[in-house]
Amino acid sequence: EPEVTQTPSHQVTQMGQEVILRCVPISNHLYFYWYRQILGQKVEFLVSFYNNEISEKSEIFDDQFSVERPDGSNFTLKIRSTKLEDSAMYFCASNPTSGGNEQFFGPGTRLTVL
Amino acid sequence: GESVGLHLPTLSVQEGDNSIINCAYSNSASDYFIWYKQESGKGPQFIIDIRSNMDKRQGQRVTVLLNKTVKHLSLQIAATQPGDSAVYFCAENSNTGKLIFGQGTTLQVKP
Numbered sequence: 001e002p003e004v005t006q007t008p009s010h011q012v013t014q015m016g017q018e019v020i021l022r023c024v025p026i027s028n029h030l031y032f033y034w035y036r037q038i039l040g041q042k043v044e045f046l047v048s049f050y051n052n053e054i055s056e057k058s059e060i061f062d063d064q065f066s067v068e069r070p071d072g073s074n075f076t077l078k079i080r081s082t083k084l085e086d087s088a089m090y091f092c093a094s095n096p097t098s099g100g101n102e103q104f105f106g107p108g109t110r111l112t113v114l
Numbered sequence: 115g116e117s118v119g120l121h122l123p124t125l126s127v128q129e130g131d132n133s134i135i136n137c138a139y140s141n142s143a144s145d146y147f148i149w150y151k152q153e154s155g156k157g158p159q160f161i162i163d164i165r166s167n168m169d170k171r172q173g174q175r176v177t178v179l180l181n182k183t184v185k186h187l188s189l190q191i192a193a194t195q196p197g198d199s200a201v202y203f204c205a206e207n208s209n210t211g212k213l214i215f216g217q218g219t220t221l222q223v224k225p
Contacts, residue, residue: 042218091158
């Protein structure tokens with residue numbers, strides 16, 4: 001069964017450093033998403049991506065964040081200068097169409113900013 | 115504003131009993147809802163969904179009920195098993211595609 005994969009599973013970084021979180025969505029899916037979940041809290045939307053551009057982004061997704069689909073398979077989230085409050089689980093999700101359909105989530109990357 | 119919330123943070127049930135997890139949503143224009151299960155250290159896993167033109171949908175051991183009048187959603191799990199122990203989230207799928215998650219209810223199943 002196809003699944004969304006994410007690497008690394010755990011990333012530890014120093015405050016102010018850049019990190020890139022990687023995702024491989026399900027191959028025939030067209031819509032891609034990043035969400036984050038701070039420990040013990042709900043999952044929060046960050047950004048959606050379709051046709052090589054951002055469709056929607058939340059207030060959390062400020063200038064420090066960027067997304068890219070550098071090739072036909074990877075979907076990345078970059079945080080330029082990490083802050084302590086960026087520590088969270090980051091989930092990638094994809095679906096074949098927008099709205100009104102299940103989104104398939106990856107296992108997540110745990111980001112720890114020291 | 116946009117919000118989807120759950121009524122109870124923790125639900126503890128005996129193995130074999132039925133579980134009911136509730137959710138309230140605020141956007142009356144929402145037309146699609148999903149229940150996700152999240153086990154410790156894992157990503158959300160789809161359980162069941164329902165569209166706003168329905169008020170009930172059944173899956174294997176799970177049933178989702180939608181009451182649009184009071185903007186309420188519930189997940190019923192029949193014959194709860196230890197493997198059902200997890201955090202359960204309701205999510206509202208906006209017509210822009212993003213999911214708006216509720217706070218989550220932790221289901222604890224006692225043997």
